[in-house]
Amino acid sequence: MAPARDHPLARGPLAQRASDFLGKAWATGWLPPPNLDPDALWALAAKPYGARAEAVEQGGRAPEDVSDFRERLQRLCAVVEAEADLNPLGRAMAWGQLSRVVKNRLAFGALWLKRPRLLETRLAPPIIVIGHMRSGTTRIHTLLAADPAHSHTRYCDAYHPVPARFGLNRVKAAVELAMLGALNPWMQAIHPMAPGAVEEELAWISAALHHSIYESQWHIPTYSAWSEARDPAPIYREMARILRTDADTRALATKPRVMKVPAFAEDLPALLTAFPDARLVIAQRDPDAVLRSAVSLAANQMAMQSDSCDLDAITARWRRKIALRDKRMADTLAGWHGQVTRLAFDELNTDWEAAIRRCYADLGLALTPQALAAMRKRMAASKGGLHHAHSQQLARFAKAG
Secondary structure, eight states, X not given: OOOOOXXXXXXXXXXXXXXXXXXXXXXXXXXXXXXXXHXXXXXXXXXXXXXXHHXXXXXXXXXXXXXXXXXXXXXXXHHIIIIIOBOHHHHHHHHHHXXXXXXXHHHHXXXXXXXXXXXXXXXXXXXXXXXXXXXXXHHHHHHHHHSTTSEEOBHHHHHSOSOOGGGHHHHHHHHHHHHHHHHOTTHHHHSOOXXXXXXOSHHHHHTTTOSHHHHTTSOOHHHHHHHHHSOOHHHHHHHHHHHHHHHHHTTOTTSOEEEEOGGGGGOHHHHHHHOTTOEEEEEEOOHHHHHHHHHHHHHHHHHHHBSOOOHHHHHHHHHHHHHHHHHXXXXXXXXXXXOEEEEEHHHHHHHHHHHHHHHHHHHTOOOOHHHHHHHHHHHHHHTTOTTHHHHHHHHHHHHHO
């Protein structure tokens, strides 16, 4: 049982002990501190490839995509050092995430050099859920993904995307989630995850160093501002390459992939350039409710990795982020002539079946009895889900405030 979460910036007891231990181990020389220098991260990941490292870096990618990633890595590492004020656990977690990103970058390049036809995989038109985190996108995503006519990304595919034999990616994901759950006892209540469960593609854009996953964990406003103003096309080209690889490897290319990432809302032009035949589902919810839940999620992630979090600053940051995404989404959709529908959070609460029927009709999809049965099963399973605990946390925070 998780302890009561009495404040958005509460930290799990194991996380505090782990951070204290790491700080002592580094100070006394028991362990070397993680090196967040981008050249060091690159050298470590490139070592297995030897003289082939440069070719592997470029495998399957245009020169501008290669240079975009290099610049992003330099800038992100510099801003983490200058602004994030990470505690020892946060620094260790940052090193783990960034070293994995570089390692996977090279592993994909090696794979695409060896099997270039993966990048020619023809995909069925995807169904993309667009909306703020905590606006009902997860419920829409999981309902649409339950349809056996559709495909979806699993957690193990998202966070361990390089194909591996014997189901090792799923094993890695299970170990990872167990460790994260021990460090953060409220994680599953805020965002339930399992190795084979439906997962968003956030990790795939983060693999190209999009700012969204990192700004929800670390105080990095300079990198966020720079990345928000930069053309994200290289990020979505990399995401499309990963999607094609995943679809081919899992033999799912003929099924429409149901995808969702909250950051899609601020990058719609690049997203729709990468997937011009996409069908869009726009999730809508009261902005104040979205803000409260988003701040709770970000505060939970940040408190574990930094000892100097400021709840007012987190709130201001996410209020600005929501406004930015609203404007960019509205500007893009005003000129969008593809298939689109809108689903309101309250509508899904009142009668999700009617909302889904309308969604399918608007998008020109066939809602089969098999799909509806799978969705009913999914909704029934969620009634006792851990996510209800997050609603209780939010209510507790509101009373305390």
